[in-house]
Amino acid sequence: MEALSSRCRAPPLLSTVRLDAAAVRDGGSFCSNSFAVKYAPLKTANKRRAFIITFSYKSKNRNAIEKKREQLEQYGLDPDEFLSQPSSKSRRRKESANSGRKNEQVSREEPKPPRETHKLLQVLAGKARRKKLLSPKGMDVRPMMEVVKGAAFGILQAAGGCPTALRSGRWLDLYSGTGSVGIEAISRGCSEVHFVEMDPWVVSDVLQPNLEWTGFLDSSVIHTVRVEDFLARAEKFMGKDGKFDYISVTPPYMEVDYGVLMKQITSSAVIGEDTFLVVEYPLGTDMLDTCGCLVKIADRRFGRTHLAIYGPQWAQKKR
Secondary structure, X not given: OOOOOOOOOOOOOOOOOOOOHHHHHHOEEEEOOOEEEEEEEEEOOOOOEEEEEEEEEOOHHHHHHHHHHHHHHHOOOXXXXXXXXXOHHHHHHHHHHHHHHHHHHHHHHOOOOOOOEEEEEEOOOOOOOOOEEEEEOOOOOXXXXXXXXXXXXXXXXXXXXXXXXXXOOEEEEEOOOOOHHHHHHHHOOOOEEEXXXXXXXXXXXXXXXXXXXXXXXXXXXXXXXXXXXXXXXXXXXXXXXXXXXXXXXXXXXXXXXXXXXXXXXXXXXXOOOOOEEEEEEEOOOOOOOEEOOEEEEEEEEEOOEEEEEEEOHHHHHHO
């Protein structure tokens, strides 16, 4: 065989490569489990043929590791937990996932902007008339509109036989929020109001400052609890004398089932035969003509807001 000139270095071979003369003359390739050899004739100026042999070495160890990685991934396992040398692809994937988790953790730890208040509401009549009340900015707390509040108290005063003031009694303000309804009730003659509001921030930063500002804190009792829990345990909260003369219900429209809510009120210990019940509800809600022993004495519409008032039968006759 003529002398062969090699232009590249190859790793040491464990076995001898045998090439026959015809294959060397015409060019070709040779493969084994650990490497591949490609050879081709090359013409030179002195018309002697030289050959270029290229060795492509394959590591059995590397192939085995990659095969194991593929098998582990098929079974849903992380190859990096079982193999000591993760591949560059897996390493990049893991680094990307870790960076994503870090970004997510940073975003979770970002503090929420502080909730703010403004003075848009006011007391309409009575001892605290024209005093401004705090209310939260945004739509998380939706106070009763002043036109609706004014109409509700006008109907209650007329039904009670005194157009200029409320009958003295106790008021229960459910979903009180800013407390504007209960504060209006104290201003117009109620002796005591119980406010039920579950949001601690609203209680500490809105409701309580409004009561202090109007001077009605001593006539008020605040229950920081869910309305459903208060109604279910009214006797525990109020004792045996748990019935109220007035109850106002101004819930967030989209978060309550009015059918379930009215049944809870009817079956609770807070309602009596002489109770007046004021319910604000959205357009499209069906309200019954009776609520337990009470009858509907008024039903008004203010745009998309409706106002239903239930009371004793004697109040209906007076109107």
